[in-house]
Amino acid sequence: MFCLKDGRCCKMPLGAICVFLFHHFIFFFHLAQFCGGVSQVVGPSEPVVAIVGDDTVLPCHLDPAVNAADMTVEWTRSDLTPKFVHVWRDGVELVNKKNEAYMERTSLPINNLKLGDISLKLSKVKLSDRGSYKCFSPALSGQASVELVVGKWRYSLCTERSK
Template identity: 30%
Template sequence: MFPRFCFIFVLTLLIDAVSLHQVVEGVEGRSVTLKCSHRHILLEDKPLTVHWRHNDIRNVFDIIHGRFSVKEQDPVYKNRAEVLLEELKGHVFLKLTDLQLSDEGTYLCFVPALGIFHSTQLVVKEQTLPKYAAVRVQVRSHGTGTRLSRTLHLLIPLSGLILHFI
């Protein structure tokens, strides 16, 4: 009976470890939310410690004994990283705002007391600019400046556009 129990326990750990890595895509300038674990983490029952790190080097966000701490936070994430308060009843999420291309990489979340170590690969795509700008121009009478009943809708290509203001 003991070997069978050990096999099931080890198999459960392996299945748990395999599912701990995920890939999330974000767009430069926008926001993204990263999940710490697929397991429920109740911070209210006991004051847990949760750490978020970027590429094992940068301190993104900490929860120390149930309290938010940005004391050791890397300045790159100041006012851009937060743990979502409404999500603390079961899961811990990290929200990154104003994504930069340099935010791309591996984000590690670990909860030492529960043995949770979760990694998320963040891929940040460059923000694409529109190829055309839509402009609406109202037509006015040359002599009187009176607005005529016509409106022109123009599509102006943005590539190679040079504007001159007079």
């Protein structure tokens, strides 16, 4: 029996109370996730530009920042088979899943992972590296896209002084 503030009492079956409490619990749980900071995977709004032979970073981070060192992080290109450019799971890189074209050329700096930075370092950039990459974390069910544009040479804007 429940008594209201005005002193009136009412009977409510136990099952109805349980259903009421369950629905309110689910509502507040989802509200806490939405407002309380479940991290999102965030990538850059502009393409990344790199020169053949240089090293570059494909930026991606978690917002708000959480330690990603023990999370699964996948970098992929859908136009490749296998599609994996880099896979990080349980604190180690899974080299056996990686596309051969990226062997020994990718890394996720561990100190950055602890700060929510899941950016991919790509060494010795090749023309064939250009394209659209996906940064994905299954634990967060989120992904971001990063477009890599690759050029063959640098342009110099220096001018000679006349004597």
